Amino acid sequence: MDERIPHFRSRVGRRRSPSPWLFVFIFVFFSGMLFILFLRSPLSKIEKIHISGQHLVTTEEILAKTRMKKGVSYFSIDESRAEQTLTQLPEVKRVSVDKTFPNQVYIRVEEWPPVAIFQTEDQKLLPILSNGTILTTRPYTSDRPKQPIFRGWVRKNPTFTSAVKQVARLPESIRATFISISPVANDAEQVEIKSDQQHQIFVRANEITAKCQFYPSFYQHPPGMLYLLESIWFAPRRSGKPRLQAEAE
Known part of the structure; x- marks a missing residue:
């Protein structure tokens, strides 16, 4: 009779492994929190705008045309749109706008002489x-x-x-x-x-x-x-x- 009864299996010391999705959720949650904190911190704001190559167009005109200024969000600046806007100026032959993470912008202008x-x-x-x-x-x-x-x-x-x-x-x-x-x-x-x-x-x-x-x-x-x-x-x-x-x- 005893031979037909299965042996009792002790579960002491054995725990179920947490789901890998839990780690994914934790990573995404904390990454999102860090990103939000970064956006709200001064580190995400434009600190310096470097403009070079212009002789006829003034720095003030370039900033007004692109709506750039110190303190705006780094992620709010669209390089392609800024380039397209500046090439509409009759003095500008070509221009390049580049962002350097986390808070620098470089505008290089070539004018028609x-x-x-x-x-x-x-x-x-x-x-x-x-x-x-x-x-x-x-x-x-x-x-x-x-x-x-x-x-x-x-x-x-x-x-x-x-x-x-x-x-x-x-x-x-x-x-x-x-x-x-x-x-x-x-x-x-x-x-x-x-x-x-x-x-x-x-x-x-x-x-x-x-x-x-x-x-x-x-x-x-x-x-x-x-x-x-x-x-x-x-x-x-x-x-x-x-x-x-x-x-x-």
């Missing part, structure tokens, strides 16, 4: 960027402009647009010698360039980059007229007859 100045009918001077944009909201304030001045032009004139883009491609050493660029009355494709050596240079607008490369060869000539057209020749102001010059001179 100003290459010339546009003179309006009321004698205001406005910067012209290398892409042809005229900055109507940023009047030139210097008494001695360092860029050539486009005088007598209509802004929508295609010859003007072509001339600006051609001048932008010139080396700075050549562009700096130009004082003014004006349309030629009897030829819609030509422009007249006045230099700091009292030279009058006549060239087609769409050939400024190619033909003005020869100007340094004539730079030391006396005041006169330089024609950079089908043929290249120079006429001193005091001489009635032009003096022919070879392109290779």
Whole structure:
């Protein structure tokens, strides 16, 4: 009879292992609590905004455009949206916005460089960027402009647009010698360039980059007229007859 009764199994000292989901719940709970505490602490707020590369656009304009300031949440800043917003500024060629955890933002700006100045009918001077944009909201304030001045032009004139883009491609050493660029009355494709050596240079607008490369060869000539057209020749102001010059001179 005793052989049919199973032996009693003692459960003393044996405990059921806790479910692994309990550990997952505890980890998630405390991680969430730490994250909430981090969000509410000063560590999650932007402490420093680094802005570099800008010359025309001010720091205040960049911050206002992106709505960034010290103290805002690190996670509230959308880099892509900030970049898209800043590239809408006519001065900005490209921009990059990067966040560095936990509280730093870096904004790197590349602008279209100003290459010339546009003179309006009321004698205001406005910067012209290398892409042809005229900055109507940023009047030139210097008494001695360092860029050539486009005088007598209509802004929508295609010859003007072509001339600006051609001048932008010139080396700075050549562009700096130009004082003014004006349309030629009897030829819609030509422009007249006045230099700091009292030279009058006549060239087609769409050939400024190619033909003005020869100007340094004539730079030391006396005041006169330089024609950079089908043929290249120079006429001193005091001489009635032009003096022919070879392109290779």
